[in-house]
Amino acid sequence: MLTRRRFLGYSAAGFLAATAGCRPANLKWFSDLQEEPANTRLSLTDKTRLAELKNRFLGYPVNMNTPPEAFFAWRHQLFEAGIDRFAYNNVGNPFQPSPIPYNTHDFERETILRFGELFAFSPGNIWGFLSHSGTDSNMHGMYMGRTLLKGRTGETPKAYFTKESHYSIQILADLLGLERIMVDTLPDSGMDPDDLGQKLADNPNHPALVVATTGTTFKGGIDWLDPIQKALQGYPSYLHLDAALFGGYLPHTTYAGEVLHASETNPTIGRYDSIAVSCHKFFGFPSPAGLFITTESNFNEFNELYSQIHSPEYIGHVPGTITCSRDGVKxxxxxxxxxxxxxxxQTEDAQAVLQNADYLIGEMQSHFADLLPQRANALSNTVYFKKPDDWIVEKYSLATMQLEIDGMKEHYAHVVVMPHADRKVLTEFLTDLDRTG
Structure with a gap:
């Protein structure tokens, strides 16, 4: 038996030697590392080269700018305080006491309250948490909507969204056992409220779980909230807003109204029930995470129903989240x-993003009209166009999709103008396009 005294007496090498007979033969970490040929080892030179080229990463919604030094100083302060030195776990509701003292619920709670107020949720009526990702936030929004609507009506809702929404919505609808109703889109790729109204009328016996997207994945389209809310009048519904990318920068622009919870005409009425925003897209947070924000009143009603599904005795309260253990460091x-x-x-970055998107679409429409460049709306940082040569796609890591536009199917690519995509990088991209002409 390996006693505590014997364990403390081992050095790292001695412990490995003593337990070598218990290890599978294929776990030869140290010997493999020493014997690995130099030309097959992980190349730091290659990693350095990738870091140098990161500003050319134009095809996906990730801010490749390195966070400011103050962020790393903050990380160091957290480390000095013990956070990330050993296991921290934010299990449960960050607005309730946790049985695990090693948590960062205070930081999580304050972050949610600050962003909740930024999105014009009523002070005192805000709840949420930091999720694993934007998809995780969408899952919680859709699960909350399904639970509330079924609890209110006794019927399982149907899920309404468009083909332009993120592919995770299709996965989550399947995961939650929801029948999917695909809503048509307008020419700007946003949800067609008239078609939504017609499909709601076609399904009068089921409540509606609507997932609206502010910034669709490929075209940067917007499902405009106010016409959607008008179509929903008279129907039991829950409206979740997927604002993974646009929710990061729009609050800092003159277009903030498109993601605000409060109605301009009646601030006491919410324009949506919950919102998902990704932390690793616009903000430049260096690992995947997401914000999930809803009202405290929605949460309390949900939590009452949720408490009937499981026993919360183990952690002392109904957690309100699907996941049990959650990252306590992020x-x-x-x-x-x-x-x-x-x-x-963020305000500075948001202005630069939209100005540079203006520049890119203007230059492409002036000089590369044959690529049919388009931008869905003035709020969008996304420009899509007919797919250029493969070497350009590879150089700039462009995302590509086959689209049907005006009855014609063609492969398209897009550029998502993020804070790192400055005029220098965009001009280099335009110069490369010109070389293909």
């Missing part, structure tokens, strides 16, 4: 991005 780190100074930088 909420403390992402708290940095909710400070006034961080918001000032």
């Amino acid at each position: 909420p403390a780190e992402f708290y940095f991005f909710s400070s006034p100074s961080a918001w000032a930088k």
